[in-house]
Amino acid sequence: MTKVSMTVNGKARSVEVPDNTLLVDYIRENLRLTGTHVGCDTSQCGACVVHVDGQAVKSCTMLAAAAEGAEVTTIEGVAASKDDLHPMQVAFKENHGLQCGFCTPGMIMAATDMVSRYKAAGKTLDEPAIREELEGNICRCTGYHNIVKAIADGASKMA
């Protein structure tokens, strides 16, 4: 057992967990933040994407202990406040970028990350770029059409 401490959605958290606890289980099981999902066991579906120190990470691929001292943001903490929505969340709703909702938190976390990265690099996040960037996020419902639209719209809303 190891005591693992990190800041999650702005709140200091500290939990004693088995050494092999994955970050996603720490988030879901220990902190009961169940918006982060698990859709595969080979790190490919992206339903578990969170931000660790500002970078998108598949939380099923990282030990909780490896996030010791980190700043973690999950879907529950992406908006500015409890009553607010992040512009990317708004864009997913307005563009019907979700159906069953299971992949959605990971999609939104991946999307905000890609917008920030492209902005920092001074690159244009056009449709082909969005589609390529979504390599690590699988959706079975939407056919991606409206997810791609939502991310483009969210990117402009974030600008």
Added chain:
Amino acid sequence: MTDQGIGARVLRKEDKRFITGKGKYTDDIVQPNQAYAAFVRSPHAHANVKSIDASAAEAMDGVEAVLNGHQLTGDAIGNIICGWGITSKDGSPMNMGAWSALATEKVRYVGDAVAVVIADSKAQAQAAAEAVMVEYEVLPATSNVRDSMKEGAPQIHENAPGNQIFDWEIGNKDETDAALASAHHTTTMDITNNRLSPNPMEPRSAVATFDESEDHYTLYTTSQNPHVARLVLSAFYNVAPEHKLRVIAPDVGGGFGAKIYIYPEEIVCLWASMKTNRSVKWTSTRSEAFLTDAHGRDHVSTATMGFDADNNIVGFKINTKANLGAYMSLFSSSVPTYLYATLLSGQYNIANVYCDVQTYYTNTVPVDAYRGAGRPEASYLVERMMETAARELGVDPGELRRQNFVREFPHQTPVIMAYDSGDFAGNLDQAKAAADVAGFAARKEEAAKRGKLRGMGYSNYIEACGIAPSAAVGSLGAGVGLWESAEVRVNPVGTIEILTGSHSHGQGHETTFAQLVSERFDLPTENIQIVHGDTDKVQFGMGTYGSRSGAVGMSAISKALDKVEAKVKKIAAHVLEAAEDDIVIEGGEVKVKGTDKAMGWHEVGLSAYTAHNLPEGMEPGLKEGAFYDPTNFTFPAGCYICEVEVDPQTGVTEIVQFTASDDFGTIINPMIVEGQVHGGIAQGIGQAMLEHAVYDDDGQLLSGSYMDYCMPRADDVPNYTVSHHSTTCPGNPLGMKGCGEAGAIGSPPAVINAITDAIGNNNLSMPATPSRVWAALQQVSAAQAAE
């Protein structure tokens, strides 16, 4: 009028919780004193179970119990059944093999569970499951129909000689043979419909709780039809009587058919909860999902279509061999029969159709309905045949179709279905215009300059939804009725709850069903709550599959709304001292037409519950229920046109344009309907180009993860151009046909027709991967070199 009624692009009510991470899926549920289940699964496709030694596992930390199939059957838990009986040509019933939720003597596919470990934590349960020692006597296995039907093939179930489950037929054999014999031209093809893994993104999950004090069970599970689950768990599997079992399907992360069935894991979790007196949770890993979720498709067919000298179709004969896997899943038998062969007349006027179907056991996971269920197989067959025939006859593929379209309705096909409405030429014209078919030659020429091979393919699909008239399906072997129920509760403050037996797992019912009520009573959708997915709240329901929630589920709501409306008008007429016929409901008020006399909608609700001033003899309250049994199937149809570019150097194919024109009847929310079509097309493109569930000859699943099974990613699919050209369905009060499966049904043949057009070789099977396309191109080159 509100702007939230029928036809409005209302944003979804359910989205808020999903985009904020507040959705509540089964794995998010935690019960007090919860333990975790891990299954001990067979690594062999076919083996006798000699012994199970759980002693090491039982001694491990946190292990509550290790349970096996002998204990399960010892507690009289029943075998898993197929609920649709099919009768063979010779009148004999289908050969349903016994399927225990935990195998006792024999395992029949890789993943077949023989034992379960219940432990304090997920990790402890998994570790202990690996410590259960099972001794197997490995038997020869078969993983496909070709091998299963061979003389001397391994015998999978004692009661199915030669592994055959049934040998069924439909249509008129002699007349079809005669029509083909006298045909001016015949087209014959061998067509394989590739096996698929459904892959809803949320893996299956179950949380079972036995409450000893009440002798009552609660099951949270990933189900498309919780009432059907309760019925089957109770009536057939003997887990608990219906009144002692509550099944809740909370937010469900996609279904696509895979979550219709009641699987061994739910049965075992309920039973184990009783055995251990703890809540028991099991959540599938993706690897387990590949091994144990019912797969789809897996047909091998030979078909011959005959034409007269004027290119009219005169006959169509098909033989299909279908792989149903190691056991018969809940609706498995209906898929390659009544959901498939009844659509083999396509959109065409064909006097003679005959199809016979043989189904076989193999040592693979059971095969059952997957998005479209039988209709994609039919549509692929018919539309590949039409395109191929057009090429052989040297005529335009769109025009060959047009010439043979059914134009008058109702139209009785030779294979049971009576099409009730449609305008197939209208859909063809709309799709052709949107796809700029006229400009294709120029685009092809331009692509050639870039070294690309451009091709175009059509698909004019028809399917059957709104399943289904109960008496009709009963006469065909269904073990259930396929009506739907609804209850409308108007509260004393005027807000409304709609209780429905339909279940939403991505379809947006919380929005569209509220739109129906908004349209009727001119109320904002925020005042309307949709309640579903809980057998304690909703009286009964048959659930959501086969695109039935609109045509059947909403029709039930509509029927209940009729009753509420009638009572509201009676109350208002009484209070306002007017004639019922003069009462109108609009703008949040119930008014006397042509006067300023009115009462607020909420005042009617209050009047019904205070009951101080109701018409003589009227019962208090404002709550009405209805059961709706459809009068016919509905027949969504449409035209899809796909345009591809193939790189001849690599075989890499890009879909450069995908155009859809659908006839779904009445559309409640175009935004949601378009989303359904997008998703369906992506799954169809997945089948056509990427996805293939592959077993080796020994029954080992080779495509058991997202490393090996190619799910469509965002850069594998195009933007879709979708449009509607609709005719009203005469069969239900709303005129709806259904839109959930059309995309997956219509798109695969359009894609393959386009690729084969591009490469000039019709010998191409799904999935058309770059290596297969490249190989097909080499055949063309080799043939050219030989000339």
